[in-house]
Amino acid sequence: MTLLLAGDTGGTKTILRLVEVSPDFKLKTIYEERYPSQDFPDLVPMVKQFIAEAGKSTAQEVTPEKACFAIAGPVTNNTAKLTNLAWFLDGERLQEDLGIARVSLINDFAAVGYGILGLTKEDVFTLQAGKPNPEAPVGIIGAGTGLGQGFLVKQGDIYQVFASEGGHSDFAPRNELEFQLLKYLMDKHDIQRVSVERVVSGLGIAAIYQFLRDRRSRVADRKMQRESPDIAQMIRSWEEQAGQTEKSVDPGAVIGTAALEKRDRISEQTMQIFIEAYGAEAGNLALKLLPHGGLYVAGGIAPKILPLLQEGSFLLNFTQKGRMRSILTEIPVHIILNSQVGLIGAAISAARL
Template sequence: MRYLLAGDIGGTKTILRLVGADAAHLQTCYEREYVSKDFPDLVPMVETFLATAQEQGADFGKPTRACFAIAGPVVNNASKLTNLTWNLDGDRLARDLELEATELINDFAAIGYGVLGLEPDDLHTLQAGTPDDQAPIAIIGAGTGLGQGFLIKQGEMFRVFPSEGGHADFAPRSELEFQLLKYLLDKHQITRVSAERVVSGQGVVAIYQFLRDRGIAHGTAELAEVVETWEREAGQTKTVDPAAAISQAAQQGTDSLAVQTMNLFVGAYGAEAGNLALKLLPYGGLYVAGGIAAKNLSLMTAGSFLDAFIHKGRVSKLLEAVPVHIVLNPQVGLIGAARRAAGL
């Protein structure tokens, strides 16, 4: 059995996993989460991780390969993390950790590899479609931003391709969405609005502000205070998470403004997923990842996501055959990093 290292590295936290790999399976031997800023670099964190695993009796041999998913851009197997002082280089990490090979990949690329290793319980299927295992696979995920990517089969393996599709133009579909577009253009004094400005955590807040400021909907004082606190803290350390508060109130049905916010958001999310599907025809499956979908499963399954996904005029029938799944496993990126390490 070979032993591998996998990691999901973020500005706030890093999760490391030690994996045993044989011809057919990957088995987790040990896993631990760290506060990223507690370490000056990834190397001492990994060294601490391996030493702790040994002290606690984890059964493993010397790792030979590693793959680390990075919350940021990766160029030529190197990355400078935005919220850390770390400058990571795969070749240096392999040398310092005495590994045969180390690869750095973008965290959304890791999700692409990860969907290939998910179990049925890790998914909620919105549309069974007509699967084709030779067709492309699409991934989309709203969280802090809007990630998009796709997988193409090459022989018996899939290759993951990242995308910047989340920065494509937001396409309004109704009078209300046209008003939202105008609101965002004026509010931010910009000349275009990307899909990410609407379909993301920041988009949830932006939609709430739009409906509130235009007097289209009204909500509770409690939720209004959360959003106003976040607005007052512009440029400072945030003490509240308005997107989470809005989505929770919508799921509970306790705030009509939150309900309308999330209805508009979910529809825009489904429409953008449909746009991605039109470009790729991913009959291998379209996977909706990111924290927002899984945490708002009741809203995502209520109908407006899939309705907007399919509603593409004369070509709507094409999208009815696309399998659509919501990823429920929050460690899909870590699974993907382990699978990529095994394939190095």
Template sequence: MATFLAGDIGGTKTILSLFDVPTQGNRPFAALGAMPKPIPLLKKTFPSREYTDLCPLVQEFLAIAENHQGTAISPEAACFGIAGPVIDNASELTNLGWFLRTDTLRDDLNISHVSLLNDFAATGYGVLGLTSDDIYTLQAGEPMSHAPIAIIGAGTGLGQGFLIPHADGYHSYPSEGGHSDFAPRSELEFQLQHYLIERYNIDRVSAERVVSGMGIAAIYQFLRSRSPERESEAMGERYRQWEQQIGHEPKTIDLSAAVSKAAIAGEDALCEEAMNLFVDAYGAEAGNLALKLLPYGGLYVAGGIAAKNLPLMQTGRFMRAFARKGRVSPLLKQVPVHIVLNPDVALLGAALYAIQDVSATT
């Protein structure tokens, strides 16, 4: 067995995990498509802002792991998914003051192979390691081997990425597609767009402004501003508490979560309308991505929001908006569409990439 270290690095929290991987001839399997599933040993979450750099955080985690396992831990390789761009094996997390370089991490951690990946590129590799238990299929489609694969995921923001087949297997790439223009398709969505432009004093609205956690909150604000009399007493109290906490830490109210929970419970009509508008916009943007890539290898809906709101994603609204593309709509009926249920898909992808990195150099 060989041990690998994987990380999911964000501005708020950092998740680290150790995996064991079966080896053949004392080396991991060479191709991503042929790799065994990594076996998780230990996972811990750390508050990123309490550390001056990634290195001391990883060293603390490895010390915890050695105590937990009762033996010395020497990862064969490490890969860290970063919520930001990775250029020339380096990444700067400006909101943390961290500047990460693979060569520095390699030396300081004494790990011979260290990689940095954009977190959505890591999610792409993670998709390759998912099982049927890790996904919920919205549309079976007509899957094709060696076809592009698309990834979209609403969470704090809106991530988008894709995988392209190469001679040595799929390669995963991030994109900034979440910052493309929001495209209203109804009078209500046009009103939402104008509301956001005026509220935030901006000259355009990105898809991320609507299809994300902050988007759910913004949609709810928009709808309550149009019909304040429709707001329930319970949601009104939650909204006032949330508004008072803007700009302050710690927050005790997550407005987006409160809206989605009330909508799933069917106990608040305004919250249900907000989530319907959100799901419509999410499905439409997923369809836009599918049109650009024709991902007959599958389109995977990752990010925390889809899995947490699975009942709302199952109603048919998401897929109706996804497929409503005029005369080219039939093309999208062939695309397999899956919701990723595994919350550790980015960690899994980082581990798989670390295995590939070692295999490519041995």
């Protein structure tokens, strides 16, 4: 048996997992712990504390042979600067300081790609069964803080995982309201183009809500819905905290919950626009990859709004591609429910080192 160390490292929290891998590459979790990232000056003291705690818990000497850490930020030549944390990580330095033979750093969305290979049936919800082809590419799209996109390609008996920056491609409005949204965002931010990430993400949900709210104040149409006072207050509190690292309100969660509970019409309309744009962008990615191995919807938002995704507008806009509709109806579409898919992926990546 080989001991592996897997980590999911972000600006707010880091989850570390000690994993035992058998000769036939089956993974078994031995110990897991979560740490506030800001409590440590670097990853090294955190890992050393984790290994000591794992040793006490398992009553055995813990010596990982290989480690892989999924990083919330770009990774170049096995080095990474975290987006929201003053850490600079270098795989070679970590190997030396931790006494681990092989240490790999991978982007957190690449880790999601590897994690797909370790999911069970209970970890996914199938939105569209399609006609799966296990030899075809697999696509990944995930709205969270930003919009991640990537893909897997099968080479022999294994999959190679590739990240992309597709979330920064242009937002393409498809109706009059979305054209107004595009113009609103360009004017608000004084920019010449709008990326799809500005619409399909947690901050995108907030931006759509602001657009609908501000549009109502400009348009003399009494049929347009008023803001619910409690939602309006929470959004204003979030706006007042602009520029602060820590905020007391998550606007995407507030709006999504209100829409699920059907207690705020602007929130409901916001999520409708968000889901339509999400489905359309997922369809765009599917057209480029033809992922008959499956298109997986990752990220923290999708599982929380699953009932809204099931209502139909996501798939309608996913397949609404003119003459290409028949192709897209054959692509399997899955929602990832397991929030630790990135940690699973880090362990799988470590096992491959």
